[in-house]
Amino acid sequence: MHARRSPMTPLVLLTLPAFALPVGGLAESPLAWWQSTPALLALAIVLASLVLARWTPRTAFTEALLLAPGLFAGAALPLVLLDGGVALDQAAGLWMFLAGILALLWHVMERLTECSGFFRHLLVPALFGVMLIYLWEVGVRGFQVPSVLLPPPSSIAGALTTQTANLEDDFFQTVIKAVLRGYLWGCGAGFAVAILADRVPFLARGLLPFGNLVSAIPVVGIAPIMVMWFGFDWPSKAAVVVVMTFFPMLVNTLAGLAASEAIQLDLMRSYAAGYWRTLLMLRLPNAMPFLFNGLKINSTLALIGAIVAEFFGTPVVGMGFRISTEVARMNLSIVWATIVVAGITGSLMYGGLSWLERTVTAWHPSYRRR
Amino acid sequence: MTAFLKARMPVLAVGISILLLWYGGAIWLNAPQAIEGFARAGRAWGAMDLVHQTFAMKRPVLPTPDQVLSDLIDSLFHYPPTSIRNLLYHAGVTAEATLLGFLMGVAFGALLAVGIVHLKTLDSSLMPWVIISQTIPILAIAPMVVVIFGNLGFTGLLPKAVISMYLCFFPITIGLVKGLRSTDPLALDLMRTYSASVSQTFWLLRLPTSLPYLFTSIKVSIAISLIGAIVAELPTGGTAGLGARLLSGSYYGQTVQIWSALVMSALLSLTLVGLAGLAERLIVGRGGRKGA
Numbered sequence: 001m002h003a004r005r006s007p008m009t010p011l012v013l014l015t016l017p018a019f020a021l022p023v024g025g026l027a028e029s030p031l032a033w034w035q036s037t038p039a040l041l042a043l044a045i046v047l048a049s050l051v052l053a054r055w056t057p058r059t060a061f062t063e064a065l066l067l068a069p070g071l072f073a074g075a076a077l078p079l080v081l082l083d084g085g086v087a088l089d090q091a092a093g094l095w096m097f098l099a100g101i102l103a104l105l106w107h108v109m110e111r112l113t114e115c116s117g118f119f120r121h122l123l124v125p126a127l128f129g130v131m132l133i134y135l136w137e138v139g140v141r142g143f144q145v146p147s148v149l150l151p152p153p154s155s156i157a158g159a160l161t162t163q164t165a166n167l168e169d170d171f172f173q174t175v176i177k178a179v180l181r182g183y184l185w186g187c188g189a190g191f192a193v194a195i196l197a198d199r200v201p202f203l204a205r206g207l208l209p210f211g212n213l214v215s216a217i218p219v220v221g222i223a224p225i226m227v228m229w230f231g232f233d234w235p236s237k238a239a240v241v242v243v244m245t246f247f248p249m250l251v252n253t254l255a256g257l258a259a260s261e262a263i264q265l266d267l268m269r270s271y272a273a274g275y276w277r278t279l280l281m282l283r284l285p286n287a288m289p290f291l292f293n294g295l296k297i298n299s300t301l302a303l304i305g306a307i308v309a310e311f312f313g314t315p316v317v318g319m320g321f322r323i324s325t326e327v328a329r330m331n332l333s334i335v336w337a338t339i340v341v342a343g344i345t346g347s348l349m350y351g352g353l354s355w356l357e358r359t360v361t362a363w364h365p366s367y368r369r370r
Numbered sequence: 371m372t373a374f375l376k377a378r379m380p381v382l383a384v385g386i387s388i389l390l391l392w393y394g395g396a397i398w399l400n401a402p403q404a405i406e407g408f409a410r411a412g413r414a415w416g417a418m419d420l421v422h423q424t425f426a427m428k429r430p431v432l433p434t435p436d437q438v439l440s441d442l443i444d445s446l447f448h449y450p451p452t453s454i455r456n457l458l459y460h461a462g463v464t465a466e467a468t469l470l471g472f473l474m475g476v477a478f479g480a481l482l483a484v485g486i487v488h489l490k491t492l493d494s495s496l497m498p499w500v501i502i503s504q505t506i507p508i509l510a511i512a513p514m515v516v517v518i519f520g521n522l523g524f525t526g527l528l529p530k531a532v533i534s535m536y537l538c539f540f541p542i543t544i545g546l547v548k549g550l551r552s553t554d555p556l557a558l559d560l561m562r563t564y565s566a567s568v569s570q571t572f573w574l575l576r577l578p579t580s581l582p583y584l585f586t587s588i589k590v591s592i593a594i595s596l597i598g599a600i601v602a603e604l605p606t607g608g609t610a611g612l613g614a615r616l617l618s619g620s621y622y623g624q625t626v627q628i629w630s631a632l633v634m635s636a637l638l639s640l641t642l643v644g645l646a647g648l649a650e651r652l653i654v655g656r657g658g659r660k661g662a
Contacts, residue, residue: 003488052639077378106491109491109495110491112489113493113494113495115488120494121494124491124494124495125494125495125496125497125498125499127495128495128496128499128501130636132499148521149518149521149522150518155552162376176436201379202379202380203379203384205380205381205383206379206380206382206383206384206385209381209386210381210384210385210388213636213640216509216591217593217632217635217636217639218593218596218597218600218632218639219514220597220600220601221600221612221616221628221632221635222632222633223618224617224619224620224628225620225625225629226617226634226659227620227621227625228431228625229399229431229432274559297432300504300505308601308604311513313620322513323513323514324513325536327513327514327517335511335514336514339506339511339514343502343506346505346506347502347505347506349505350505361636
């Protein structure tokens, strides 16, 4: 029933001709499927799990579970062959087989999407991410892409472990010294000026057009000026971050402060609440979604600003410095390792802010269960 | 006239105070250099001499607005548009990469959005990664993308456009997914009673209703695309483009050149966003939404 319903089953069948084609090349001559023990073993496991999943009464989840060993064995085959010294650049059979395995993975993801909660929201994206990294690894190693073009993920992971000390120093220099300080100052100043502008409407009407104007301007361009004013060390980077984060925070805070409804404001007035009490009890809580929006936008902007500013001159440490020098020295795995650190930092900042937002604004309609 | 002035008053006031601050900052920041110059020339100086000198430095720490403006005008009108000394030439080079990257970004972003809206599996598997992809400070890898493409034999336009594309597909995807999903359920039901196919529903109903969302995203995207193109020009050490102007200005301490390149990029950005707004008014206006 289920197998017929899925459009992916014919794709799996289409891989049948793959077994007539070579699975790899050993010492300049093609290697057939029956000549390679790992290939036969992987094939056996894949077939066994397909058969089990086909003829066992199942739910969507058990089907995915039964197919998992087959997926794993099929995916491991190219890596095992590569480790065994088999060349894969002529292995048409293996690549067709791999296409079938990917179709199978897609089928599994489809079934998991039908499941609830955890599987749909965590496992499916995780599988997709693993698939991307896996394809990168197999593609780069299988087709022998030179590492000055694109290093495989395994060598990036290697660089992460061997260069930990350097990467830590860079992280400290760029993120802790420049980004964090600039971010706090920029967001703080944007927030403070927004409150001031809220008290003085004249200022708000004057500032808002400039805020919108700046959002269309490539602010990163001030990086060379800041480096000239504040020197090579972290203050110049923090200054770039301050300028970049100020206006998004200002605009978002102003929009948030305008989000309270007239009827709510009237209620506060009928309670004889003054400006500050209304601000604290009603308008700031109402502005929270907007504030967090600004904070989240700024978290990525801040990282970009600091790293780009480092392209214009740094002491011999920092993520931007590492990237620009190691690119010049063709050490791309270190560059990618730095990017991984930056990506994880960005994701953690974003994720942390999202978590905080959920906690602080749990009352907001957008978090209600549908 | 008075109503017009009254509405513009706050903007004018803030604009004028920014200018005043700018001139004040120029005096403050350039003073040490100017005083040193006086001392070296061995001449006595008063307050007015100092102000005068700080406004007319050759390599000021902070150039005054009129210095920037005169440099801009000089470069725009005293050299032919094809000359390397004309900022219009550099703006053209950057705009080319920006627009190519923008078009690629719109195509890629729209493709992802259509896939995400129509395939449930793609929605749950790809969407989180689209969001994560933006928490990676992608501008950081701009130099590497340029080097990789350089090794593959592509130089000039394409690497810059690819970086712009990566930056600007995100707002398009997010906006279009939201737009394609915001179709009125009643209208969708109507399409079903007409037994319209998926593609008919898409072209005749979903796409037109998503246009306002799409254009909001387009205006954001095109500004980001310009940022991508400018940053991509930094590592090439190239000779053309606004980013290259910024870099060479910072190498040789030509502050006025940096500022005029910045002003030029702001003008370019405003032009591009303005054009997107114009297209929006033409296309969305034609759909009869104004009357609705």
